Amino acid sequence: MKLTDKIYIAGHRGMVGGAIKRRLETLGYQHIITRSSAELDLRNQASVNAFFAAEKPDYVFLAAAKVGGIHANNTYRAEFLYDNLIMEANIIHAAWQQQVTKLMFLGSSCIYPKLAPQPLQESSLLTGPLEQTNEPYAIAKIAGIKLCEAYRDQYGCNFISVMPTNLYGIGDNYHPENSHVLPALIRKFHEAKEAGKPAVTIWGTGTPKREFLYADDLADACVYLMLHYDGKELVNIGTGEDLTIRELAETVKEVVCYEGNLEFDTSMPDGTPRKLMDVSRLHSLGWKHSTGLKEGIVMAYADYLKKSRLTLNA
Ligand SMILES: NC(=O)C1=CN([C@@H]2O[C@H](COP(=O)(O)OP(=O)(O)OC[C@H]3O[C@@H](n4cnc5c(N)ncnc54)[C@H](OP(=O)(O)O)[C@@H]3O)[C@@H](O)[C@H]2O)C=CC1
Numbered sequence: 637m638k639l640t641d642k643i644y645i646a647g648h649r650g651m652v653g654g655a656i657k658r659r660l661e662t663l664g665y666q667h668i669i670t671r672s673s674a675e676l677d678l679r680n681q682a683s684v685n686a687f688f689a690a691e692k693p694d695y696v697f698l699a700a701a702k703v704g705g706i707h708a709n710n711t712y713r714a715e716f717l718y719d720n721l722i723m724e725a726n727i728i729h730a731a732w733q734q735q736v737t738k739l740m741f742l743g744s745s746c747i748y749p750k751l752a753p754q755p756l757q758e759s760s761l762l763t764g765p766l767e768q769t770n771e772p773y774a775i776a777k778i779a780g781i782k783l784c785e786a787y788r789d790q791y792g793c794n795f796i797s798v799m800p801t802n803l804y805g806i807g808d809n810y811h812p813e814n815s816h817v818l819p820a821l822i823r824k825f826h827e828a829k830e831a832g833k834p835a836v837t838i839w840g841t842g843t844p845k846r847e848f849l850y851a852d853d854l855a856d857a858c859v860y861l862m863l864h865y866d867g868k869e870l871v872n873i874g875t876g877e878d879l880t881i882r883e884l885a886e887t888v889k890e891v892v893c894y895e896g897n898l899e900f901d902t903s904m905p906d907g908t909p910r911k912l913m914d915v916s917r918l919h920s921l922g923w924k925h926s927t928g929l930k931e932g933i934v935m936a937y938a939d940y941l942k943k944s945r946l947t948l949n950a
């Protein structure tokens with residue numbers, strides 16, 4: 637990937653797309669192409685085809701998606717399947733038609749079977765039933781992986797698929813119901829501290845375990861793999877370390893300096909009991925994460941405060 641190549645980031649306004657854009661700009665890439673969903677609805681195949689024909693990007697980071705936490709996945713099941721299927725199919729097909737040099741598809745750790753042996757190996761894909769709460773999203777992601785494989789097999793396309801673990805960081809989604817757990821806890825603890833509330837409600841039992849990677853680390857991994865990996869096999873991207881939701885809540889509570897109690901709402905789903913990624917392939921390719929969880933949460937909280945001050949002042 638030369639500094640003058642045309643690079644399209646689908647989803648540049650999102651947490652991951654924004655981090656990839658920052659990383660590419662830092663490295664001196666001069667020709668980054670972006671479109672918001674208002675400018676280009678990726679569910680519209682004719683618009684996507686026209687965009688690719690006009691811009692003819694050389695490289696594509698496919699980070700656009702319908703994304704959310706366990707409650708959003710379980711509530712908007714049709715949207716999570718339809719939107720993600722349509723967006724990835726339109727982009728991958730147009731990338732082939734316009735002879736894109738290389739495309740990176742972003743999947744997710746949820747593609748692996750609910751009870752697959754831990755840590756999750758890339759080879760465990762399609763070896764067992766999926767977690768029910770995010771099955772539509774997982775099926776869409778698996779279809780994206782299979783599309784990239786099929787276009788490689790039939791047309792020789794250099795389309796690679798990477799599987800990030802749970803992510804957090806700058807530009808995360810802090811929606812009270814639809815966000816992922818880490819940004820949700822940052823918001824809950826902050827608002828409880830500001831309001832002097834005696835307790836914060838955590839969904840589920842607190843016993844599931846999750847792995848968290850700082851989004852700017854993921855972006856660095858994505859650029860590294862775009863530069864150095866051309867294989868057909870999936871590559872898990874994570875830290876290789878996990879903790880319980882209760883431990884995560886205690887950590888966020890400490891960072892936010894909230895002094896109240898935790899309460900657990902077991903009417904809310906736990907989801908997958910554990911989804912720790914096996915990152916040995918990633919490490920063998922020469923990349924390892926650099927931001928520790930507590931350090932990352934401190935930076936994410938600072939970003940949240942900056943953004944919430946902005947909205948408060950809006
Ligand atoms: N967040 C996480 O924990 C994880 C995320 N991932 C994957 O990483 C990728 C990015 O996730 P993340 O950054 O968190 O998601 P965000 O929700 O922050 O960003 C998603 C982006 O997709 C764009 N988008 C959504 N629908 C459309 C549409 N119809 N047309 C055009 N653009 C659209 C949005 O554009 P706009 O803002 O212009 O509307 C937005 O910029 C996704 O593929 C996700 O599956 C994988 C594992 C974990």
Ligand SMILES: C[C@H]1O[C@H](OP(=O)(O)OP(=O)(O)OC[C@H]2O[C@@H](n3cnc4c(=O)[nH]c(N)nc43)[C@H](O)[C@@H]2O)[C@@H](O)[C@@H](O)C1=O
Nearest residue numbers: 704705706744746770815816817820838839840905906907
């Ligand atoms: C990235 C990944 O993200 C999703 O899977 P998930 O990791 O299960 O999602 P989550 O982050 O929302 O929850 C993790 C755990 O945390 C508990 N939890 C406690 N309190 C809150 C809370 O307040 N909000 C949320 N969202 N969860 C909470 C919650 O009950 C669950 O046990 C899917 O998109 C999946 O498809 C995917 O790819």
